[in-house]
Amino acid sequence: MTQTVAANRLENLWDDAKAASMSESEKLLYRSNLLGSDKRVTNYGGGNTSAKVMETDPLTGDQVEVLWVKGSGGDIGSMKMDGFATLYMDRLRALKGKYRGIEHEDEMVGYLPHCTFALNPRAASIDTPLHAYVPRKHVDHVHSDAIIAIAASVNSRELTAEIFGDEIGWLPWKKPGYELGLWLEKFATENPQAKGCVLESHGLFTWADDARDCYLTTLEIINKAAAWLEAKTADTAPFGGVKRPTLEPAQRREVAARLMPVIRGLISKERHKVGHFDDQPAVLEFVGSQMLETLAPLGTSCPDHFLRTKIRPLVVDFDPANPDLDKTIGGLADAVAAYRDDYAAYYDRCKHDDSPAMRDPNAVVYLVPGVGMITFALDKATARISGEFYVNAINVMRGASSVSTYQGLPEQEAFDIEYWLLEEAKLQRMPKPKSLAGRVALVTGGAGGIGAATAERFLREGACVMLADIDADALKEVHEGFAARHGKDVVRSVQMNVTDEHQVTGAYAAMAVEFGGIDILVSNAGIASSAPVEETSLALWNKNMDILSTGYFLVSREAFKNFRAQDIGGSVIFVASKNGLAASPNASAYCTAKAAEIHLARCLALEGAGAGIRVNVVNPDAVLRGSRIWEGEWLDQRASTYGTDKEGLEEMYRQRSMLKRSVLPEDIAEGAYFFASDLSAKSTGNILNVDAGNVQAFTR
Template identity: 45%
Template structure:
């Protein structure tokens, strides 16, 4: 196994266990020799996890490879702590070969420490010691002289020099606790470094477990205990649109909900408000959670109406406080303020709402705050939680290097941060639409009568950070509300609704039964009404505008034989578009429709018997129905599910922001279905 392969294997093992480090947190390195292809001589190299990578999923492309002699020569030109950010650019001149990841700010720590293998990690147990008010004394008590305390210093070249000096002066030590931050461990072999890292993590955890006070967060608060599961999730769904609107005042955000025991227990105890106000400490934590969360200071028994009203008041205060924080510490060189809205919102008895530019970022922000809760519990259990100073947090949050990293991020896709709900989305038009919206950056809720097919479609599109599958009978009001509740808990809210669920029975007037009529109207006319009504409540409460799109039909205009119930239901849908466009426009909600011709390929309707019936009506073979439809159009083209999906994207994308109440024909040209 090569040095790089060994390092990757160790990194993956350490990163796979959340007790060792958080997602994308920490870095690992190895030193060794390789042949310089220019000289043919051996050269000493440093392999180190690059900027922005994740240990658990690290591959060779995520490593930066540097010439160790050149990297260590930077000590001679180091201009001092006031200009140490310049050293990150200097790392580029130390790179060996091409490709690989950009060197991170922690590269100096790995290169300057005189050990063949180094691990820098962010374990909850280690950060608990690092953020305890008497962390230095605890470090000696817990580890003796094998682990050395390093006072807080912002990550960078000087911290690398500090740790290198500490190791040189303490040859018996296997690692150190970095005040307010995490741990670093080393070893002569990869196995030894990993063993030392795990020993520090596990020893700290065992000490906390054995010596922690019984109630680290203080006594339980009356009325703040977790609500029963169904009650709290119902309340969470009712609050979610308000909370997402609060988190998206400056820029739209995707949300994640967490009601795990660790969150609910924290919020049920007296110290939660004090600790939440102190904020997180580890740089990896607060860069993703913001300096502090917004906490609803009401008991779990507060009504939804009371909670909504107070959340809006707290949001105003939070924004004022964040502006004041920025003003206290910003100078003429600071990046512009990035937004004053909270990324973490805590609701006692209910849970935690976390936000980010996409679902993964939102989910990870929540995971980081859980890390912070665990850190607070450990620190409070042994001592008092004492995170780094607010001024230091600002120096990292508005660090020029962090700003440069943000500027390097790729431009967002057109539908980034938007949450789409598509009904009847396990096949045909609905599935194609869901795929297109996801490809354009949206998070997608795939709703269908068949849960297994909905979940399979979601997995195919990208899994839970991109798409989720739900079972829903759109003709049932309670089922529709459950669908909306699940959607907002999955992604924080809803922005874009596609009323696509439908079915058809091809029968003449005399053959059409009352049940046939009711079934088709229940699914399409009533179903669209119920979905739009439930969705509109969310859209209005979010105050972020939105889109509702009806997949109607050319049959809403064109009178064909043997489909009286279907055509009438589609005409109902078509007029709902006009009615809702007129009513919801004041809330910034656009409502538009699409009128397809018969879409045969991939269609659940056509495969379920409608195709055979229509083929019989037109006197063609069922397998030739698509071609038959194409030949009766002006363009002589068959309409495919993807054509409808394209139209949905155009209506909801960035180019038709001023269009509402429109019906778009996607029928390859059926003159009888022209709108005028």
């Protein structure tokens, strides 16, 4: 049932009628999804839930107690039943006899697979003992901002007692693992009246013997903490008040669009990164505050926050009251280098003899006063989620610094989590990145047959894609299709006329803010016209030149500017035409413009080579299916030229080719992918004919 609650309080979303027919394990999933649906309860991938359920042993047929608990790497908000690990409780209890003490607690993870119920392939997480040994049927562990604000305060124990009395306990900081599971068991056993426990610098555990009661307890405790914080901070200026003004929205995006490609280039020398920009009110409040320089270096407290956002953010030297963006950009290289040096020193101070090698020393989070927050990661979803985690950290710092003194994780504890051997093993199990992972592509004419097929190919290989097209309706349809198949994070679209200089520069600025920059340009926007030369009007001639020559120049020029700002190379692919090499009757304007495209590509290949910018051409011929340039008048004109009808035109083209095969949009996409990928890393200035064979178009 739904109930009315005060503003900013979590709402009870439990539906008794819906839950009535559910099994205990299904109620666990229901509860988990409800909790995970609200980022005020826990962040993406954070926290875990469990239930101890009686199940039929598949071997003996006996009733046995089984722990259902969120498996490794899952997200309680979006997981399904297969996201839970299932383990025999009697075997989990028997593990206590194998425990050799805190120095050996990591080895206990290796025993968890021996406790698996029903051959469940879902791996159990390091938090399994924290749920197994609490003597209650249902357990929730969440990372609510309101709770962590209390947990990350210097006097968190006293604050917990003040807010909750003996209803909620408190345990000092302890890295998640087997020992902490035993601590929770001891606390719950010795304090049977307690509904849960606050873990210092970490989060909240709550429990009950009924799924609904556990859910309601979690909401009740979080709401109680939130209400207490609001009352305590009602007359307090967050973060000590405002120090720097906030720029207007358009100005913020303009600054971000300039900064992000430069930062991206500086941190993408080894592997390409993708960016995310966030200027929500919570972020702007923090980056413009008196306490920014004090709190930012302290880093985050909750381990989930820390693993996503690194030891600390990089605060960009920018003064919104007296903005000098060129000066800020000029200082970024030194700032990034200083951060890397600081990170390397942190690694050297804290490393153990068996620590994994130092990982990427670049910052994940970049805070820009008056502008917002920029995050970079190996993919767009991770960059966005990292930003969400840092917003959680901002909320925690706001609360803690308003009622007490905020404290981040001690440096050694932070290192021991970041370079935990168990965490390293998880990273090593990650799948190999796809061939275009971390790459960002702009595809003009992206709503047409060739453009959409090319974008689809890139998305399948892990790229982020900005679709540009003049046709708003077609663009919307293609965008929505890609978002449904590949996820909303990786695709954006912009309505753009390639002949409009302002629209072109605006599209690149939007792409910089959305993804951080560009690696691949597929210049594909086009038209087609057919007329004898004496019937070719100046307007028709100019239209061909504007779109197929000037348009390609404009989008390439902006690509080159961005490539040079990033200084990590790039790839430009022109989708030209067989007609750029082979003359065709009654198409002088089209053929000439396509020839200009090809020669422009040659010129750009010369200019870009020194910066690692490759420029190549794919030449299609007679791609009829899905291509909008073959609709209407052009189709009629070409059919008339070759003395056939519409239905016979494709067959005519097929028979005209040397290989007697039709050329499809997907074939052109393969050519574009070849030039976009590292498969062609040593190729520039080349022309790839994808025309099923046409001797007139042979390049040599």
